[in-house]
Structure formats: C-alpha cells, structure tokens
Amino acid sequence: MLIYGKEVRDAIKAEIKKYAAVNRMHMVILQIGEDPASQMYVNGICKFADETGVDADILKLSAGNSQEQIIHIIEYMNNDPDITGIMLQKPLPPGFSLEVLANVIDPYKDVEGITNYNLGKLISYEQGIRPATPKAILTMLKAHNIPIEGKKVTILGRSTILGQPLAAMMTAENATVTICHSKTVNLVEETKRADILVAAVGKPNFVTPDMINEDVVVIDAGINFDEEGRMLGDVHPEAKEKARIASAVPGGVGLITVAELFRNLVYLKEEQIRRQREKTR
Amino acid sequence: MLIYGKEVRDAIKAEIKKYAAVNRMHMVILQIGEDPASQMYVNGICKFADETGVDADILKLSAGNSQEQIIHIIEYMNNDPDITGIMLQKPLPPGFSLEVLANVIDPYKDVEGITNYNLGKLISYEQGIRPATPKAILTMLKAHNIPIEGKKVTILGRSTILGQPLAAMMTAENATVTICHSKTVNLVEETKRADILVAAVGKPNFVTPDMINEDVVVIDAGINFDEEGRMLGDVHPEAKEKARIASAVPGGVGLITVAELFRNLVYLKEEQIRRQREKTR
Structure with missing residues (x-):
C-alpha cells in the first residue's frame, strides 16, 4: 500500500496559516551562486510561504563574494529582529565552507537545525529545532x-x-x-x-x-x-x-519536509517571543 | 581473551607528560555538593594530573548556591585565560540543570565534550572534542x-x-x-x-x-x-x-577514559594557542 504526504502537509499548512495570521514571520533563504538542482526545493518553500502568509525571500549573493562577506551578511541577519529564520541553500559553490557558514547562523534563527548547537540537542535529547x-x-x-x-x-x-x-x-x-x-x-x-x-x-x-x-x-x-x-x-x-x-x-x-520547515519557523518565532518577553520583564 | 587498558593508558600518559612539560595546562573540576559515587573518577583524574604535571583542582561549591551563581562562576572561568579546561562533576544535586550548566561552558574549554555545540560535531562529522x-x-x-x-x-x-x-x-x-x-x-x-x-x-x-x-x-x-x-x-x-x-x-x-580526558585537554590547549596566535597576528 502506498502512503502519501499530501493530507498531513495540508493539515500542517492550515495550522501554519492560522498562526501566521496573527504572528508575522519572515524567512530568508540565502542563495550563493546558482544551483539548479536545489531550486525546486526553494520554489516549493516560496510557494508554501505564499499560501500560508509567511514572508519568504531569497537573498541572492554572487559566488564572487568572499566567505568573510557572507559571514557579515549572516551576522547582520542574526541581529535583525525582523528576520525569524535563516536558511542556507545547499550545495554551496566551491570555496565556501558549510561547516563555517552554518555555524555563523544564530541557533535561534537556524530554521533547518543545521548548526552544531542544534544538532547536539539530538544527542543530549533536549528539545529544539530538528532537521x-x-x-x-x-x-x-x-x-x-x-x-x-x-x-x-x-x-x-x-x-x-x-x-x-x-x-x-x-x-x-x-x-x-x-x-x-x-x-x-x-x-x-x-x-x-x-x-x-x-x-x-x-x-x-x-x-x-x-x-x-x-x-x-x-x-x-x-x-x-x-x-x-x-x-x-x-x-x-x-x-x-x-x-x-x-x-x-x-x-x-x-x-511534509517543506511543511516541517515552517513548523520549525513557528518554533523559532515562539522562542523569539518568549525571549523578548523575558528581556522586557 | 581478556584485554586491558593499562598499557595504552601508560602510553598516553607519557605523551601528556611530555606535552605538559612545555605547555602549562590547568583543568578545573567544578563540584556542586557532595556525591560519593563520582568521587572515584575525580580522584583518578587528580592522580593522573599529578603524575603528568597538569594542574588540576576541584572547585567545591555548596549545593546551597543558586544556579544563577554557578552560571556566573562558569562564565568567570570561561574568561580566565589561565584555565584550559572545565569539567562539571556529575550527577548534579537536585535543583541544578545539567542542560543549562553544561551549555554555559565555553565549547573551547569543554574538556568533556558535553556542550551541545561539541555534541553536534558528532552529527556533522566535524573535528572537535569528543566525550x-x-x-x-x-x-x-x-x-x-x-x-x-x-x-x-x-x-x-x-x-x-x-x-x-x-x-x-x-x-x-x-x-x-x-x-x-x-x-x-x-x-x-x-x-x-x-x-x-x-x-x-x-x-x-x-x-x-x-x-x-x-x-x-x-x-x-x-x-x-x-x-x-x-x-x-x-x-x-x-x-x-x-x-x-x-x-x-x-x-x-x-x-583509558581518564587518559582520553587529558588528550581532550591537550586538544583544547592547542586550539587556545592557535586562536591566541590568530588574535595577535
């Protein structure tokens, strides 16, 4: 018997849409250079965002940038309270290190769960963002x-x-x-x-x-x-x-993978709201 | 056939002793309250340190401290350039969260490899401190x-x-x-x-x-x-x-476990030397 993901995906989509109606979320997909293979996944993400009322945009950066420049851009986004989640489109072009760039992302904006800090929670069995x-x-x-x-x-x-x-x-x-x-x-x-x-x-x-x-x-x-x-x-x-x-x-x-990415975004948003509340307490 | 760890342990010990003769290393074992069960492991560590010329001391903190106070102590040790590695004696007394305290430790001083950042490197297959x-x-x-x-x-x-x-x-x-x-x-x-x-x-x-x-x-x-x-x-x-x-x-x-802990300490020391060199370049 074949099983499908559409029904679950739609249920999650409805859930996200409801949440997004009252909580503005903004995801940035960082694209360095051009890679046609991963374009389909990104297109699926943008479509899902569009249908649920989440802001998603692709920041296209030339592969001609230095890694140092990309690091600065990620740091800038880490500090921008308007950005809920950051995604790094993979594969990266030659000359860029996923190990370095992934770990520049603030774990509290790491929508894919690819920072070492978030991956470690898999081993320590702590709650957190999962891939x-x-x-x-x-x-x-x-x-x-x-x-x-x-x-x-x-x-x-x-x-x-x-x-x-x-x-x-x-x-x-x-x-x-x-x-x-x-x-x-x-x-x-x-x-x-x-x-x-x-x-x-x-x-x-x-x-x-x-x-x-x-x-x-x-x-x-x-x-x-x-x-x-x-x-x-x-x-x-x-x-x-x-x-x-x-x-x-x-x-x-x-x-379902695309839908789970947006569930991660909701998780990040909730954490950001919680931390903001703690700060202003 | 039974196999033993003594020979390997002794080989590693000789290696550590040689390294410690030219590189001063200082490990602090943070002990909160008293737990007799883990005392043997700590004694073994102190003996190994003594025999290899590594400074190791136990900072005994009363379980009457608040978690916030322990966090401040760890942060102080993170910033003390004299301290190479920090170890947290487990189990912690009731009221203290290993999840919280372990992750206050600077990953570059995490001699046990228990911070989420270092655990994540197991999943991303990156070089780093391993338990x-x-x-x-x-x-x-x-x-x-x-x-x-x-x-x-x-x-x-x-x-x-x-x-x-x-x-x-x-x-x-x-x-x-x-x-x-x-x-x-x-x-x-x-x-x-x-x-x-x-x-x-x-x-x-x-x-x-x-x-x-x-x-x-x-x-x-x-x-x-x-x-x-x-x-x-x-x-x-x-x-x-x-x-x-x-x-x-x-x-x-x-x-061998005790010996591997000291190999981790050497790894941390090498990283600290490397980072210091980069800073002063």
Missing part, C-alpha cells in the same frame, strides 16, 4: 498510525541532515536503530530484518524487491531525477509493491 | 588491532555521554551500528549478531553467556559496585570467557 526531513519521516509514520517503539528501524544513509539525526530521533522514540551506509558489508541482511526501512541514499531505485520482506514499512526519502526530469525515489516501484506499506515519491516525505 | 568514554572504547579496539570498518557493532545503552556519541563515532569509522536500550524487543537477537558488542547499561553482569556468540569482541564500559565495594562490569565474567576477546573491568576502558 526537517527526519521530522517529516516521523510525522509520516505517526499520521499513518505506524508504531515505532520497539521496532527495528534500518536507515540507509548516514548524512548530517537525514540519516544521523533520524537515527537519534528514532532512538529517542524507542526504536532499535541500525544505520547502514556504503561500507555496510551485508546490506541485504540488514534491510531484510527491518520492521521499518528508511531509504536516504540518493540513488534512484536503489532498494529492490529482493532486499526486503513483505511485512516491512518502507519510507522513501530519496529525491532523484531521471534524464527526462522525472522524480524518482531511492526505492524501486516493485519493492514498494512488495512491501506492506511504502511512501510515495513524489508526493510523500518531500511534501 | 572521553566513547573515545576510550575506540582507542582500546585500535590498540588491540581489532578492525571496526564494515563490522556489526551493537551498543547497549543510549546515553548522551556514551551510547549516542559512540554510535555516531562508530558510524564515522564505517561500522554498521545498532543501538539497543531498555525498549529493545528482542535483545538477544541483537547481541548475538554483533561482531563487536559494547555494554554501557550500568547494570552489573547484565550480559550473560547465552546472549553472545563465541566470535564476538566484547567491550565492557560498565562501572558498577557490589555491596562490598568491588567494581563490577556490565558483562558477566562467564560471558567474557566465552567471547573471543573481552575487555577487563576494572583495568579496562575506565583507565
């Missing part, structure tokens, strides 16, 4: 009443914004998590024993029917494109047919 | 030429200072990691399939022979005490006998 894609995966599972506690969750991929944070978040949800990657020796052994399999490898149709059991719930977090520009997931359609439940691509996790 | 116990486990394995890449590593325990960071560090070492905990449903299935099993649950003799295979390498990170005050690990002696390789308790990971 949007792993959040979307949990939301997808919960919206479809799929239990997580005590389940064997196998994650394919160990990236900073998906595999690793998801492992920590699933562990916090009481799942027994296994993280697999390109150096995993017997991958099929791992995928076959999963109750929930999350594919986040960035390779079209990577998970084939022979790799899974029929009882499994498959979450496909892959976003790949074929030569005709069609979107493909990390999981082969036949594997999805074999699985008990599988999330669609397109129309699955990706839709 | 000493998971470091000690990796050092133990490497010192005994036990391969990690491609191996199935099962970790029992998901704590902020051990299980979770170790999972990230083992993943970075190309192991296929599974994190187990009290909500894991079929624990024996997980422990039996491990190539390397790390026990960090804090329950004496928790891992019994029936739970493991004979080929496994067992790392016992447990430090428990029986009624007579004898130290017991998390792994039953008979399980250690059955395992191909198992680390001793006492005399195993714990010895």
Whole structure:
C-alpha cells in the first residue's frame, strides 16, 4: 500500500496559516551562486510561504563574494529582529565552507537545525529545532498510525541532515536503530530484518524487491531525477509493491519536509517571543 | 581473551607528560555538593594530573548556591585565560540543570565534550572534542588491532555521554551500528549478531553467556559496585570467557577514559594557542 504526504502537509499548512495570521514571520533563504538542482526545493518553500502568509525571500549573493562577506551578511541577519529564520541553500559553490557558514547562523534563527548547537540537542535529547526531513519521516509514520517503539528501524544513509539525526530521533522514540551506509558489508541482511526501512541514499531505485520482506514499512526519502526530469525515489516501484506499506515519491516525505520547515519557523518565532518577553520583564 | 587498558593508558600518559612539560595546562573540576559515587573518577583524574604535571583542582561549591551563581562562576572561568579546561562533576544535586550548566561552558574549554555545540560535531562529522568514554572504547579496539570498518557493532545503552556519541563515532569509522536500550524487543537477537558488542547499561553482569556468540569482541564500559565495594562490569565474567576477546573491568576502558580526558585537554590547549596566535597576528 502506498502512503502519501499530501493530507498531513495540508493539515500542517492550515495550522501554519492560522498562526501566521496573527504572528508575522519572515524567512530568508540565502542563495550563493546558482544551483539548479536545489531550486525546486526553494520554489516549493516560496510557494508554501505564499499560501500560508509567511514572508519568504531569497537573498541572492554572487559566488564572487568572499566567505568573510557572507559571514557579515549572516551576522547582520542574526541581529535583525525582523528576520525569524535563516536558511542556507545547499550545495554551496566551491570555496565556501558549510561547516563555517552554518555555524555563523544564530541557533535561534537556524530554521533547518543545521548548526552544531542544534544538532547536539539530538544527542543530549533536549528539545529544539530538528532537521526537517527526519521530522517529516516521523510525522509520516505517526499520521499513518505506524508504531515505532520497539521496532527495528534500518536507515540507509548516514548524512548530517537525514540519516544521523533520524537515527537519534528514532532512538529517542524507542526504536532499535541500525544505520547502514556504503561500507555496510551485508546490506541485504540488514534491510531484510527491518520492521521499518528508511531509504536516504540518493540513488534512484536503489532498494529492490529482493532486499526486503513483505511485512516491512518502507519510507522513501530519496529525491532523484531521471534524464527526462522525472522524480524518482531511492526505492524501486516493485519493492514498494512488495512491501506492506511504502511512501510515495513524489508526493510523500518531500511534501511534509517543506511543511516541517515552517513548523520549525513557528518554533523559532515562539522562542523569539518568549525571549523578548523575558528581556522586557 | 581478556584485554586491558593499562598499557595504552601508560602510553598516553607519557605523551601528556611530555606535552605538559612545555605547555602549562590547568583543568578545573567544578563540584556542586557532595556525591560519593563520582568521587572515584575525580580522584583518578587528580592522580593522573599529578603524575603528568597538569594542574588540576576541584572547585567545591555548596549545593546551597543558586544556579544563577554557578552560571556566573562558569562564565568567570570561561574568561580566565589561565584555565584550559572545565569539567562539571556529575550527577548534579537536585535543583541544578545539567542542560543549562553544561551549555554555559565555553565549547573551547569543554574538556568533556558535553556542550551541545561539541555534541553536534558528532552529527556533522566535524573535528572537535569528543566525550572521553566513547573515545576510550575506540582507542582500546585500535590498540588491540581489532578492525571496526564494515563490522556489526551493537551498543547497549543510549546515553548522551556514551551510547549516542559512540554510535555516531562508530558510524564515522564505517561500522554498521545498532543501538539497543531498555525498549529493545528482542535483545538477544541483537547481541548475538554483533561482531563487536559494547555494554554501557550500568547494570552489573547484565550480559550473560547465552546472549553472545563465541566470535564476538566484547567491550565492557560498565562501572558498577557490589555491596562490598568491588567494581563490577556490565558483562558477566562467564560471558567474557566465552567471547573471543573481552575487555577487563576494572583495568579496562575506565583507565583509558581518564587518559582520553587529558588528550581532550591537550586538544583544547592547542586550539587556545592557535586562536591566541590568530588574535595577535
């Protein structure tokens, strides 16, 4: 059975719209140079903002700027009370360090949860901003009443914004998590024993029917494109047919990811209101 | 076969002593109230400091202080160029928040690697201070030429200072990691399939022979005490006998942990020298 993200996305969208009607929010997407691959995600964000009444704008900076100049711009935005959240469009052009730039962002404006300070809260189990894609995966599972506690969750991929944070978040949800990657020796052994399999490898149709059991719930977090520009997931359609439940691509996790980014923005706004109130007390 | 930590510990100790002879280092252990359970670890640290020529002192603060007062003390130490590293003795007495106090420590003086900023570097795969116990486990394995890449590593325990960071560090070492905990449903299935099993649950003799295979390498990170005050690990002696390789308790990971804490101190000192140099350039 295929599951979709549209219904949940729409519910979150309604929630954001309601909140935005009384709380002005402003997100800035910092774009350095041009990268067509990530443009679709940014377009989706701007559309969502438009439909919910959130101000979102793209600040386009030439790749000809020095990293030092970009740092100054981020610092300026950190101090601008008009800006609720800052997003850094990735990948960055050559010569710019994500490690450096991400950590210039004030953790209280870090809408993507990519600063080390916010990532650390995954390990210390503290409340805070979480990366949007792993959040979307949990939301997808919960919206479809799929239990997580005590389940064997196998994650394919160990990236900073998906595999690793998801492992920590699933562990916090009481799942027994296994993280697999390109150096995993017997991958099929791992995928076959999963109750929930999350594919986040960035390779079209990577998970084939022979790799899974029929009882499994498959979450496909892959976003790949074929030569005709069609979107493909990390999981082969036949594997999805074999699985008990599988999330669609397109129309699955990706839709919820955008919505979760805006939930993060609301979280930031609430924190900013709280801190402002404390200051003026 | 039992493996021990003394030889590695002594090698690291010699290395620290050599470094300390030319670089003055000063660690402050902040103790709030009295907790006899953690006193042994602190004693071990002070002895190591004494033997290597590192200044270490315990700043004893009454549990009668407010958290606000402790925060001011930490901020004062952050700004004192004479202090290389700050350690917070745990557990904290009731009324004090580890979440708050740990994150007041300047990440560049965070010798234990417990600030969210430093924990986040585990997820972003950046260089930085790592918690000493998971470091000690990796050092133990490497010192005994036990391969990690491609191996199935099962970790029992998901704590902020051990299980979770170790999972990230083992993943970075190309192991296929599974994190187990009290909500894991079929624990024996997980422990039996491990190539390397790390026990960090804090329950004496928790891992019994029936739970493991004979080929496994067992790392016992447990430090428990029986009624007579004898130290017991998390792994039953008979399980250690059955395992191909198992680390001793006492005399195993714990010895190396103290040494790794001082390696962290050297790392901080080097960073402080580097930053000072940049400032005066």
